[in-house]
Amino acid sequence: MDDSLRIGRIARLLLGGMIAGVVIGISLASCTGRSVPTELPAATDETTVEPAATEEPMSGTDVAFEEGLRLYEPITIIDRAGEALGDGEVRLYAPDRVDLGRTIEVRLEIEVWDADPSIFNPPPSPTPMLGTPHPTPSPLPLSDIQFIEVRQFMGARLGGLDVRSFEIVPVPPDGIREMQPNAINWWKWNVSAVDSGAVGDNQLEVVVYLPNILSDGTTFNEETNLIPFTLIVSEQPTVTPSPTVTPTLTPVPTLTPTPSVVERIIIGANSIEGVLATIVGIATLISLTYGGYRFLAERRKSQSKRLQDRKTTDEKR
Numbered sequence: 001m002d003d004s005l006r007i008g009r010i011a012r013l014l015l016g017g018m019i020a021g022v023v024i025g026i027s028l029a030s031c032t033g034r035s036v037p038t039e040l041p042a043a044t045d046e047t048t049v050e051p052a053a054t055e056e057p058m059s060g061t062d063v064a065f066e067e068g069l070r071l072y073e074p075i076t077i078i079d080r081a082g083e084a085l086g087d088g089e090v091r092l093y094a095p096d097r098v099d100l101g102r103t104i105e106v107r108l109e110i111e112v113w114d115a116d117p118s119i120f121n122p123p124p125s126p127t128p129m130l131g132t133p134h135p136t137p138s139p140l141p142l143s144d145i146q147f148i149e150v151r152q153f154m155g156a157r158l159g160g161l162d163v164r165s166f167e168i169v170p171v172p173p174d175g176i177r178e179m180q181p182n183a184i185n186w187w188k189w190n191v192s193a194v195d196s197g198a199v200g201d202n203q204l205e206v207v208v209y210l211p212n213i214l215s216d217g218t219t220f221n222e223e224t225n226l227i228p229f230t231l232i233v234s235e236q237p238t239v240t241p242s243p244t245v246t247p248t249l250t251p252v253p254t255l256t257p258t259p260s261v262v263e264r265i266i267i268g269a270n271s272i273e274g275v276l277a278t279i280v281g282i283a284t285l286i287s288l289t290y291g292g293y294r295f296l297a298e299r300r301k302s303q304s305k306r307l308q309d310r311k312t313t314d315e316k317r
Contacts, residue, residue: 076215082152085181088112090148093140097232103192119183156187160204198233
């Protein structure tokens, strides 16, 4: 829209100059061909009242001449950008692709050099948590950095060759910011594809401008920076392949049978610490054997004595 207004103004200036030149040439030609009286009227004694001078009607060429002069009025640009705040940089953050049906954010930041990186203009407003909380999005990739002369009032807009293929919601809506020299001044655009016609590569651009006007009130934005970028729209959701996970086999513990007393003695004998355990085991084994032998011997002796007593008793009878 700004380029068409500018071209229209230039065309009007050229047209006015051409008309003015033609009119001046015609006027000069008509003046050279007009007869001039050489004799004055004879004086008389009678007092005569001269008729009031009447203005001759303007011819078509005179009207065209006046119109040409009116069209040739100079155009004045009114600077509304305010004072200069200093040199700085402009940064564009934009993803390189978006899935059809999804919305992405394109962000622009302008700051004067040596500004405080923790201060934003305007301050970011907290987003209320509604429903199920979503994971925090990844930081936007940096697309480009350019030098810029920062003024008090500046504007930015998202455009480009394929801008009609997208639905764009700008923040702020009018694109104008009052810049703060000690803060990061930002703009953002929520961008989503209108339909499947946007699938493929799309050429977009962010324009930074000074919000000037002409003397007749017409908007005349003076562009200072042009940052182009490409946005790829995918019809199918982009699937990031997950890394292959090799299953880890958990070893099954082997059940070891409990060794017998003799096996423990043999196993213990293989180490220096097991010598004592071996001796104790052997002594225990001998004690058990001897105890069993004594028990059987005493039992047999008791049975023999009982039989002998019974025999003696029977004999007495």
